[in-house]
Structures are given as structure tokens and as C-alpha cells.
Amino acid sequence: MNRRHFLTALGASTLALASRPLWAKETPMPAQLRGDGTPYRIGALVFDDYETLDLHGPVEMLGHMPGAQIQLIGAGETARAYQGPRVVVDRPLSEPEPLDLFLVPGGLGTRTLVNQPELVAQIRRQAQMSERVFSVCTGAALLAQAGLLDGKRVTTNKAAFEWVASLAPQAQWQGRARWVEDGRLITSSGVSAGTDAALALVAQLKGREEAERIAALAEYHWNDDPDQDPFAITWGTDG
Amino acid sequence: MNRRHFLTALGASTLALASRPLWAKETPMPAQLRGDGTPYRIGALVFDDYETLDLHGPVEMLGHMPGAQIQLIGAGETARAYQGPRVVVDRPLSEPEPLDLFLVPGGLGTRTLVNQPELVAQIRRQAQMSERVFSVCTGAALLAQAGLLDGKRVTTNKAAFEWVASLAPQAQWQGRARWVEDGRLITSSGVSAGTDAALALVAQLKGREEAERIAALAEYHWNDDPDQDPFAITWGTDG
Numbered sequence: 001m002n003r004r005h006f007l008t009a010l011g012a013s014t015l016a017l018a019s020r021p022l023w024a025k026e027t028p029m030p031a032q033l034r035g036d037g038t039p040y041r042i043g044a045l046v047f048d049d050y051e052t053l054d055l056h057g058p059v060e061m062l063g064h065m066p067g068a069q070i071q072l073i074g075a076g077e078t079a080r081a082y083q084g085p086r087v088v089v090d091r092p093l094s095e096p097e098p099l100d101l102f103l104v105p106g107g108l109g110t111r112t113l114v115n116q117p118e119l120v121a122q123i124r125r126q127a128q129m130s131e132r133v134f135s136v137c138t139g140a141a142l143l144a145q146a147g148l149l150d151g152k153r154v155t156t157n158k159a160a161f162e163w164v165a166s167l168a169p170q171a172q173w174q175g176r177a178r179w180v181e182d183g184r185l186i187t188s189s190g191v192s193a194g195t196d197a198a199l200a201l202v203a204q205l206k207g208r209e210e211a212e213r214i215a216a217l218a219e220y221h222w223n224d225d226p227d228q229d230p231f232a233i234t235w236g237t238d239g
Numbered sequence: 240m241n242r243r244h245f246l247t248a249l250g251a252s253t254l255a256l257a258s259r260p261l262w263a264k265e266t267p268m269p270a271q272l273r274g275d276g277t278p279y280r281i282g283a284l285v286f287d288d289y290e291t292l293d294l295h296g297p298v299e300m301l302g303h304m305p306g307a308q309i310q311l312i313g314a315g316e317t318a319r320a321y322q323g324p325r326v327v328v329d330r331p332l333s334e335p336e337p338l339d340l341f342l343v344p345g346g347l348g349t350r351t352l353v354n355q356p357e358l359v360a361q362i363r364r365q366a367q368m369s370e371r372v373f374s375v376c377t378g379a380a381l382l383a384q385a386g387l388l389d390g391k392r393v394t395t396n397k398a399a400f401e402w403v404a405s406l407a408p409q410a411q412w413q414g415r416a417r418w419v420e421d422g423r424l425i426t427s428s429g430v431s432a433g434t435d436a437a438l439a440l441v442a443q444l445k446g447r448e449e450a451e452r453i454a455a456l457a458e459y460h461w462n463d464d465p466d467q468d469p470f471a472i473t474w475g476t477d478g
Contacts, residue, residue, distance in 0.1 A: 044324070052302060053457060056295035056324075060430070063291060063322025070323035078327055083302025084309035085283070085295075086327035088317055159456060190458035191299070217398065218292060219429035219470040223460065231458040 040067045040205070042101045043130070045123065045139070046079035046087055049109030054136040055087075057195030058103055064214040065202050073126065075119060082107050093122045101201075102130035105194070106138030106157060114145040114167065124148060134186040134201065136194030143187070144168035153182040157190035158235035175237035178229045189229060196223045279306045279444070281340045282369070284362065284378070285318035285326055288348030293375040294326075296434030297342055303453040304441050312365065314358060321346050332361045340440075341369035344433070345377030345396060353384040353406065363387060373425040373440065375433030382426070383407035392421040396429035397474035414476035417468045428468060435462045 042062055044055055062068050072079070074089035081087070091097070104123070113119055124146035127133045135143050140156035143149050144167035155174040156164040165173045174180050179188035179197035188197040199222050203211035215222040232238035281301055283294055301307050311318070313328035320326070330336070343362070352358055363385035366372045374382050379395035382388050383406035394413040395403040404412045413419050418427035418436035427436040438461050442450035454461040471477035 051299070052295050053299035053459075056291050056299075059320070059322050059324060060290075060292035060295075063320070068322075072324050081298070081302070083298050083307075085298060085311050085329075088325040088327060090324075158458065190456075192457050192459040216470065216473050217429075218431050219397065219473075220292075220431040221460065221462065221469070230460070231455065234455050234458075 040100045042070045043073045043099045044103040046072045046074045047109045048080045049082045050105050051107030052081045052083045053191045054105030058198035061198040096126040096129045099130040101132045104135040104139035110138045110141045120145050132184045136188045137190045154187040155180045158231045158237045161237045176232035178226050279339045281309045282312045282338045283342040285311045285313045286348045287319050288321045290346030291320045291322045292430045293344030297437035300437040335365040335368045338369040341372045343374040343378035349377045349380045359384050371423045375427045376429045393426040394419045397470045397476045400476045415471035417465050
């Protein structure tokens with residue numbers, strides 16, 4: 001489903017929303033992203049006790065992609081990582097807007113969030129208004145609770161696999177996968193796996209060469225094979 | 240030099256500073272870090288156009304270490320990553336305080352910062368008040384400009400090697416190294432290399448097993464060999 005069809009499927013109320021400016025004026029784009037062809041709008045969910053690298057690994061790689069525009073979406077004004085540092089929220093989760101990619105990190109905070117029905121409903125709404133949805137680690141728990149994983153081939157953090165899987169028994173959980181793609185849904189395994197999946201998405205959108213350019217720039221050893229998942233053995237989820 | 244000797248060497252004015260509470264009250268520690276034995280105080284420099292993973296890779300790994308307390312230090316109230324998202328500054332760079340570790344990420348912003356003498360002097364002062372100093376990527380340019388690398392074995396981002404090295408011709412620049420340790424100084428190569436060096440520091444401080452526990456938790460493939468640096472070949476800095 002392309003962007004236009006996707007928006008059409010959402011109906012008139014969404015189309016009205018889509019005509020609003022997508023990014024708040026107080027958040028100018030970094031200079032290197034301006035005027036670089038088609039923008040690729042990424043919104044990343046943040047919440048207290050999100051896991052640092054779940055968010056910032058994909059942000060690092062996707063942020064080097066020409067046209068990428070990344071904003072943080074949350075319920076408060078800031079969100080504190082499990083590791084301590086805080087990020088600034090750019091847009092309220094309560095006002096979803098069309099996105100090319102909705103990034104959903106995991107972390108200890110998801111254990112609380114899954115029990116907040118209004119917040120889960122807002123996540124569902126933002127996911128429905130996004131071309132692609134990409135969870136990292138236990139971010140899949142939020143998508144599971146929102147009913148977005150039923151019937152899909154998906155994965156999650158191997159250390160928290162049983163808990164996350166219990167939230168969406170109708171999903172086809174993959175115990176051995178660095179990441180899994182099913183239609184417009186990407187779910188990655190724990191923490192660092194999100195970085196590898198993000199580069200795979202860059203390769204899909206902009207070509208393999210671009211993904212390799214970014215990996216080299218970041219001096220990053222890219223595990224580019226979604227089936228190569230040594231941590232399935234470490235954590236005993238490979239069946 | 241241990242912590243006490245280091246503080247003594249700084250003289251009375253610093254000891255007066257050391258008696259002030261180290262962390263601002265408005266920034267409570269994450270629950271998992273409270274009461275976990277000896278605190279390990281980490282301050283990380285942030286500035287506009289810092290490189291996302293230079294900061295957040297080490298924050299991810301160090302933040303899982305028992306006792307770790309991480310705060311962001313900067314000249315403004317927030318700092319925007321090159322990739323877009325902003326972080327909240329916890330402490331002003333103009334008021335240095337004793338730290339166990341001063342983390343200095345790199346990024347495009349360092350090109351501007353090296354030409355701001357007052358800011359470079361503040362970085363030097365914070366470095367002098369820190370037990371260890373750890374630069375990632377072009378963070379080494381800031382330390383070089385501050386005169387902190389002279390005579391030391393050091394490395395930096397391989398893609399920006401010539402520029403950074405030009406700022407400290409008296410340093411012993413290593414063109415092939417994932418990271419280098421020299422006394423209380425750790426300098427790592429580009430972006431992702433900081434994550435590997437951070438795990439090596441965890442191993443030094445808390446034992447190899449603890450570093451491996453954290454790497455597995457983050458499903459991270461740790462390059463634990465400082466001499467294994469494929470990007471020296473990619474970028475042509477291996478002599």
C-alpha cells in the first residue's frame with residue numbers, strides 16, 4: 001500500500017489532519033537534512049525508562065539517510081532513559097500525524113505502559129497513521145498490547161521473550177531472528193538489533209550502497225543477516 | 240593516581256567544590272542505580288551537532304554498570320544531535336565538578352567548538368577534575384585543542400583522522416586502533432568504537448564477566464580487541 005492509498009484507507013478525518021504542518025516550527029531541521037529531495041518523516045516514541053540504544057542506534061543510522069527528519073513523540077515534555085539522560089519531546093503522542101516511519105523502542109518503561117489503556121490507544125492510532133512501524137526490543141510489547149501484531153510474523157528481545165509473546169498469542173513469534181519484516185511492520189530483537197534492522201531499512205529505501213556508506217561512516221560492523229541471531233542461543237529462544 | 244591523590248593535586252579551591260553535592264536535586268537517579276554500592280559518577284559533554292551514537296552507545300553500556308550515575312554537561316539547556324533529537328543538559332560546563340569519568344563525544348559540532356577558546360578551557364578544567372577522560376570519535380579534537388593529548392598514545396575517527404591529528408601534532412596518533420588507553424585517558428575511533436571501548440572500561444572496573452553480561456543484555460556483538468580495526472583499512476589510516 002503506498003502513502004496515498006494508506007491515507008485514503010484511513011478516511012476523511014485523517015486527511016484533514018494530514019493537511020496540517022507536520023513538524024512544529026520550533027524544531028527546525030538540521031542543516032544537512034534541508035532541501036535534500038523528498039523528506040522521510042520519522043517519529044520515535046519516548047517514555048521514562050526507555051532503553052537508550054533501542055532509540056539512539058536506529059536514530060544514528062536513519063539520521064544519516066538523505067531526507068531523514070526525526071522527531072521524538074511522547075506524553076510528557078521530556079523522557080528519561082533507563083540509563084539516566086533525558087531527551088526532549090518534540091510532539092505530543094495525543095496528536096498523531098502521518099509519518100513515514102513510527103519507531104517504538106523498548107525498555108523497562110514498557111512494563112508500566114502496557115497497563116495504560118489510553119496511552120496504548122494513542123500508540124495504536126499513531127501506528128495506524130504511519131506508513132511503516134518499527135519496534136526495537138520490548139517496544140514490541142506496546143504494539144502487541146495495541147493489537148497490532150496479531151497474525152504477523154514478529155520478534156522481540158530474547159531476554160524478555162516470554163512476557164512480550166504472552167501479550168499477543170495470535171502473533172507468529174520468531175524465537176530466532178535478529179529482526180523480522182512482515183508487510184509494513186518491522187520488529188527487531190533486543191537493543192543493538194534495532195541498529196542492524198535500521199540499516200536494512202536504509203538499504204531497502206535508498207539502496208545497499210547507501211546503507212554500507214552509513215555503516216562505514218559510523219565505523220559500525222553491520223550484522224546484515226536477519227537470520228543471524230547468536231542471542232537466540234544465549235537466551236534459549238531458538239526452540 | 241587514585242581519586243584522593245588526584246583531588247589533593249588540584250588544591251584547596253577544588254576541594255571546596257568537591258564538598259558541594261555532586262548531582263543537582265532535580266535530577267534523581269534511576270531507581271536501579273540507587274543504593275548499589277559505590278557510585279561511579281559519569282559526566283558526558285553534549286553540544287549541538289554531537290553525533291548520536293558517540294554519546295548514547297557508551298551511555299547504554301556504562302549505564303548498566305552497578306553504581307553508574309550519568310549526567311549530561313553542556314553550555315546550554317539542551318543540545319541537538321546531528322540526527323535531530325535533543326537531550327536535556329543536567330549540569331553547566333562552566334561549573335566543573337569532580338567526576339570518575341568525563342565522556343567527550345564527537346560530531347560535526349566539534350568543528351565549531353574547537354574555535355571557542357573559553358569553551359575549550361572549560362573542557363580542559365572538567366577533564367582535569369575527572370579521574371578518567373574518554374573521547375569518542377572527533378571528541379578527541381576537543382581534547383587535542385585543550386592540550387590534553389600531547390605526548391599521549393591516542394586515536395580518533397578514521398574518516399576525520401588528518402584534521403583531528405593536526406590539532407595535537409605532539410600526540411602519538413594511532414592510525415590503526417579501535418581504541419587506545421594511555422594512563423587515565425581513553426580515546427576511541429569513530430562512533431560505534433566508543434561502545435566497544437565502554438565495555439572494555441566496564442571490564443576493567445567490574446570484571447570481564449560484568450562486561451559480557453551487559454553485552455548479552457543489549458544483544459551486542461562486542462569487538463573486545465582494541466587492535467581489531469577494519470575501518471583503518473576502509474579509511475586508509477593504517478599506515
